[in-house]
Amino acid sequence: xxxxxxxxxxxxxxxxxxxxxxxxxxxxxxxxxxxxxxxxxxxxxxxxxxxxxxxxxxxxxxxxxxxxxxxxxxxxxxxxxxxxxxxxxxxxxxxxxxxxxxxxxxxxxxxxxxxxxxxxxxxxxxxxxxxxxxxxxxxxxxxxxxxxxxxxxxxxxxxxxxxxxxxxxxxxxxxxxxxxxxxxxxxxxxxxxxxxxxxxxxxxxxxxxxxxxxxxxxxxxxxxxxxxxxxxxxxxxxxxxxxxxxxxxxxxxxxxxxxxxxxxxxxxxxxxxxxxxxxxxxxxxxxxxx
Numbered sequence: 218x219x220x221x222x223x224x225x226x227x228x229x230x231x232x233x234x235x236x237x238x239x240x241x242x243x244x245x246x247x248x249x250x251x252x253x254x255x256x257x258x259x260x261x262x263x264x265x266x267x268x269x270x271x272x273x274x275x276x277x278x279x280x281x282x283x284x285x286x287x288x289x290x291x292x293x294x295x296x297x298x299x300x301x302x303x304x305x306x307x308x309x310x311x312x313x314x315x316x317x318x319x320x321x322x323x324x325x326x327x328x329x330x331x332x333x334x335x336x337x338x339x340x341x342x343x344x345x346x347x348x349x350x351x352x353x354x355x356x357x358x359x360x361x362x363x364x365x366x367x368x369x370x371x372x373x374x375x376x377x378x379x380x381x382x383x384x385x386x387x388x389x390x391x392x393x394x395x396x397x398x399x400x401x402x403x404x405x406x407x408x409x410x411x412x413x414x415x416x417x418x419x420x421x422x423x424x425x426x427x428x429x430x431x432x433x434x435x436x437x438x439x440x441x442x443x444x445x446x447x448x449x450x451x452x453x454x455x456x457x458x459x460x461x462x463x464x465x466x467x468x469x470x471x472x473x474x475x476x477x478x479x480x481x482x483x484x485x486x487x488x489x490x491x492x493x494x495x496x497x498x499x500x501x502x503x504x505x506x507x
Contacts, residue, residue, distance in 0.1 A: 223274060223276070224274065224275045224276075224301065224306040224307060225272060225273070225274060225275075226262065226265075226273040226274055226275050226277065226278070227262075227273070228306075229275045229297060229300075229301045229306050229307075230258045230262070230297065232304075232306075233254070233258075233297055233300055233301075234251065234254065234255060234258070236300075237250065237251050237254060238251055247379060248379055249358060249362065249379065252362070252427075252428070253428060254293060254296075255427075256427040256428040256429045256430075257289050257290055257292075257293040257428065257429065258293060258297070259427070259429060260287075260289075260290055260429040261286075261290050261293055261294055264286060264290065265277060265278075265282060275297075275298070275301050275306055275307040276307060276308070276311070278294050278297070278298050278311060278312060279311050279312075280311065280312065280314075280315050283312065283315065288317060288318060289428075291312075291315070291317060291318075292317055294312060295312045295313075295315065295317070298310045298311060298312045298313070299312075299313070325445070325447045325448060325452050325455070325488075326452065326455050326456040326459045326488050327444075327448070327452060327453070327456045331442070331444060331448075332351060332453070332456065334442040334443070334444065335347065335438055335439065335442045335444060335448065336348055336351075337442070338437075338438040338439075338441035338442035339434065339435070339438040340420075340421060340434065340438075341421070342418065342419060342420045342421050342426075343420075343426075343431075343434045343435070343438065345403075345407065345418055346360050346361065346418040346426065346431075347435070347438075347450065347453060348400075348403070349400055349403070349404075349418075350450065350453045350454060350457075351453040351456065351457055352397060352399060352400045352457070353394050353395065353396065353397070353400060353457070353474075354454050354457035354458055354461070354474050354475050355375075355394045355454070355476075356451075356454060356476065357431060357450035357451060357453075357454070358428065359375075359377060359392065359394065359476075360394075360417065360418060361416075361418065361425070361426045361427075361428070361431060362416070362425075363375055363377065363394075363416065363417045363418070364415040364416055364417065365408065365411065365415060365416075365417060366415065367417075368404065368408075368417070370405075373395070373396045373401050374393050374394060374395055374396060375393075375394040375396065375417075376391050376392070376393060376394075377391060377392040377393075377394070378391055392476050393473075393476075394476075395474060404417070420434075431450055432449070432450070435448075435449055435450045436449075454475070454486070455486050455488060458471060458475060458483065458486035458487055459486070459487055459488045459489065461474070462487045462489065463489070463493060463496075468480040468483055468484065471483050471486075471487075
């Protein structure tokens, strides 16, 4: 294989996404993976262009150029470099020795006041998505890609055939997102004045939310709400799970609500503290009459 040392970054990205698209058609990869890399590569190019005047090359993906990048952007850049190196599109994988920063477990949840502030600070399009995320505990990516055709109005659920665990499950189970009465009426009102887009949630421009646009929107809302840097869209999912646990929802049912196949995964979403332990003890002794 001849080695190409001057491959345009755009050419390598297009080839990578073409291969990924073929894998999706062959049902070897999920459509959400293709959307993830499409959005993340867009953020990668935008970040590099801000400090680069000439046409970007694969060789421009160097450790110094990637310094300060988010975990997702760096991960996508490393994957692209390795893929390009394997196919002779670059002389060597310059990011091979660059380690991804450790992702700590999310421990942040919102109080009801903080949740209200975040929703108030978000734009109307983003607020709708975050509101439903908080009420249902759905993954932000699930709601971002959900379409009106996925809503089963009679059963009061959203049904997703393609979802995060669909490739790992052998039973072909669909992802069911239950809609409580508040969310159900909310979606009905949205449906009555919906945009031409197929997706439930769109931006102010009427466009479906990309992963990067969602992250940027939540970041802006978080800053305007005066919340800490560890608040992201997934914080709402963790918050709902913790609130549900405090309300007495059992782990197995909560796992179903969150779309988890194992309750051990669900336990990572339950952020209880000493106050919760004291409250539990008080309820125990109250029932015992002591």
